[in-house]
Amino acid sequence: MALTDIVLQQLVNGLVLGSFYALVALGYTMVFGVVKLLNFAHGEVYMVGGFAGFIVLSLVSGTLGSGWSGVAVSMVLAMIGVGFLGVLIQKIAYQPMLSAPRLSILITALAVSLVLQNAVLGLTGGRYVPFGADLGFGGVNLGNLFISYNQFILVGTAGVLMLSLELFISRTQYGRAMRAVSIDKDMCRLMGIDVNRVIAVTFFLGSGLAAAAGTMAGAYYGSLWYFMGFLIGLKAFTAAVIGGIGSIPGAMLGGLILGLLESFGTQIPGIGSAWKDVFSFSILILVLVFKPTGLLGRSEQERM
Amino acid sequence: MIERSPINSPMGRLQGLWDRPGFRWPALAVVLILLVVAPYLFGPYATVILTNALLYVVLALGLNVVVGYAGLLDLGYAAFFAVGAYTIGIVHHVYGLDFWLTLPIAVLAAAVAGVIIGSPTLRLRSDYLAIVTLGFGEIVRFSARNLDITGGASGISGIERPWIFGWRMQSTLDFYYVFCVLAILAVIASLRLADSRLGRAWLYVRHDEDAAEAMGIDRVKVKLAAYVIGAIYGSIAGAFFAVNLGAISPESFSFQQSVLILMAVILGGMGKVPGVILGAFIVILAPELLRDVGELRLLVFAAGLLLVMLFRPEGIWPSRRR
Numbered sequence: 001m002a003l004t005d006i007v008l009q010q011l012v013n014g015l016v017l018g019s020f021y022a023l024v025a026l027g028y029t030m031v032f033g034v035v036k037l038l039n040f041a042h043g044e045v046y047m048v049g050g051f052a053g054f055i056v057l058s059l060v061s062g063t064l065g066s067g068w069s070g071v072a073v074s075m076v077l078a079m080i081g082v083g084f085l086g087v088l089i090q091k092i093a094y095q096p097m098l099s100a101p102r103l104s105i106l107i108t109a110l111a112v113s114l115v116l117q118n119a120v121l122g123l124t125g126g127r128y129v130p131f132g133a134d135l136g137f138g139g140v141n142l143g144n145l146f147i148s149y150n151q152f153i154l155v156g157t158a159g160v161l162m163l164s165l166e167l168f169i170s171r172t173q174y175g176r177a178m179r180a181v182s183i184d185k186d187m188c189r190l191m192g193i194d195v196n197r198v199i200a201v202t203f204f205l206g207s208g209l210a211a212a213a214g215t216m217a218g219a220y221y222g223s224l225w226y227f228m229g230f231l232i233g234l235k236a237f238t239a240a241v242i243g244g245i246g247s248i249p250g251a252m253l254g255g256l257i258l259g260l261l262e263s264f265g266t267q268i269p270g271i272g273s274a275w276k277d278v279f280s281f282s283i284l285i286l287v288l289v290f291k292p293t294g295l296l297g298r299s300e301q302e303r304m
Numbered sequence: 305m306i307e308r309s310p311i312n313s314p315m316g317r318l319q320g321l322w323d324r325p326g327f328r329w330p331a332l333a334v335v336l337i338l339l340v341v342a343p344y345l346f347g348p349y350a351t352v353i354l355t356n357a358l359l360y361v362v363l364a365l366g367l368n369v370v371v372g373y374a375g376l377l378d379l380g381y382a383a384f385f386a387v388g389a390y391t392i393g394i395v396h397h398v399y400g401l402d403f404w405l406t407l408p409i410a411v412l413a414a415a416v417a418g419v420i421i422g423s424p425t426l427r428l429r430s431d432y433l434a435i436v437t438l439g440f441g442e443i444v445r446f447s448a449r450n451l452d453i454t455g456g457a458s459g460i461s462g463i464e465r466p467w468i469f470g471w472r473m474q475s476t477l478d479f480y481y482v483f484c485v486l487a488i489l490a491v492i493a494s495l496r497l498a499d500s501r502l503g504r505a506w507l508y509v510r511h512d513e514d515a516a517e518a519m520g521i522d523r524v525k526v527k528l529a530a531y532v533i534g535a536i537y538g539s540i541a542g543a544f545f546a547v548n549l550g551a552i553s554p555e556s557f558s559f560q561q562s563v564l565i566l567m568a569v570i571l572g573g574m575g576k577v578p579g580v581i582l583g584a585f586i587v588i589l590a591p592e593l594l595r596d597v598g599e600l601r602l603l604v605f606a607a608g609l610l611l612v613m614l615f616r617p618e619g620i621w622p623s624r625r626r
Binding site: 038040093096097100101102103104106107108110111112114115117118119121122230234237238241274275277278281282284285288289292 | 375566570
């Protein structure tokens with residue numbers, strides 16, 4: 001394979017990986033923007049989203065089949081269901097902790113993530129669960145480069161979701177309220193904005209996007225695992241930090257950058273796929289050390 | 305933030321008893337005697353479990369310096385545990401240096417790792433530290449799994465047991481007493497640290513960082529001290545863990561391990577030495593008592609952790625005014 005082919009192939013792989021990272025990173029960044037909380041449980045929400053999609057798919061595959069139409073319906077229903085799960089988590093675990101010391105809320109978030117992870121571990125017995133989607137292997141050949149239809153659909157869906165989110169935030173009343181709450185919560189209260197409702201909407205959207213990513217990952221890679229949220233949670237956080245945490249375009253950009261860095265990183269001699277994860281965590285640490293505000297983040301110096 | 309248990313609650317009564325001057329020393333003497341005779345009372349299987357619990361006491365007290373004293377969330381504490389164990393595995397086992405000479409190297413390695421990870425990130429928001437330590441923990445584990453010198457996924461085995469004054473630590477009973485001594489040293493060090501100038505600085509930084517800095521406390525330096533001291537505890541525990549088991553592998557130092565140590569710190573009551581000891585014993589002994597729960601053990605703990613955070617954030621052990 002010529003060098004350009006390798007570059008193009010890795011570009012495609014990076015875009016696919018980056019779409020997953022970006023969708024999950026959006027949830028981190030939105031929640032962080034609105035409540036200044038690092039939602040550790042977000043990676044687990046992605047994992048639960050994958051399992052929710054799997055359950056819906058096994059229910060609808062009889063009538064819709066397990067191709068893309070079945071997966072699409074599963075994805076939408078999983079997004080709604082897991083969106084409400086996100087709201088529930090926020091109401092039960094985070095709402096009472098908002099005024100507690102920072103350490104307490106971080107530990108609570110960790111506890112929620114462990115509860116979700118171990119509940120799924122208990123239900124699945126720690127085994128890989130085959131997702132059961134049948135998406136076919138068709139695709140387009142461009143010279144030596146092969147792009148599957150699945151990759152097109154996946155990146156396209158992620159793009160549509162992100163575009164809708166951007167429109168929601170920039171055009172709708174709730175979007176405006178979200179932006180306002182992220183700047184000054186108390187002032188919003190005085191202006192008559194129902195802050196708790198805005199926070200709930202934020203969790204709903206963030207969790208919904210993670211569920212979309214989880215379902216698509218299940219369909220694309222073919223199986224689910226209770227621990228699948230751990231690594232992607234860390235990496236999506238890395239993506240959010242690269243883009244500038246709290247910034248929505250930043251999360252999308254950061255996701256794509258990390259996806260591309262990772263897929264090109266595996267081609268560098270000496271890194272390879274064994275060191276792929278070490279490579280991304282090193283990027284995280286380097287970004288935090290040299291540019292903690294990320295590429296598009298606000299440059300306010302905040303210390304806690 | 306920290307409340308005293310009501311006087312008439314069972315825990316409050318225990319607290320009152322503990323505070324009575326004539327009670328504390330006899331109680332400690334009883335605990336010491338129990339520690340010494342426990343292996344003869346409960347048999348060899350219990351000795352192994354108790355050794356493990358004592359190992360966790362050391363680890364949890366170390367993490368408590370970071371989380372409980374300085375108020376920093378460290379999600380990759382097992383990394384320092386791994387640094388200690390692997391330094392012994394490599395320098396002592398592979399290169400054949402004496403265990404007691406390797407031990408300072410292990411401590412030094414952990415301290416250096418602590419400075420490398422801590423000094424850039426402790427300047428940032430505390431949330432970032434949590435994530436960076438999580439990443440660091442995974443980097444250490446991945447490295448242990450992928451490098452040749454660490455023995456890859458199967459790790460290092462056949463690590464020789466150390467000699468001390470012509471006596472070789474060998475049986476489970478020997479190691480039980482070694483860990484007793486380690487745990488007692490860790491307890492004394494933790495109590496002394498809490499009362500030291502540094503301990504007061506941690507208390508101050510934990511409660512109000514800006515005010516602490518205004519009073520002339522270098523917050524980054526003070527946090528770094530906590531982080532490095534915690535790392536040293538972890539590496540010493542790791543070193544003795546390696547010679548006790550004689551074999552180490554990357555999976556002993558996973559994220560779950562870090563989480564389990566953190567649970568020990570929080571369930572019992574972070575920042576309080578008796579609380580942390582209680583937490584360590586809960587984390588190790590509960591699975592023995594709840595055999596049927598099997599792999600749901602962590603779910604039970606996670607739910608417990610969530611409930612503790614929501615309803616009793618100061619932990620199970622009652623707290624006094626601080």
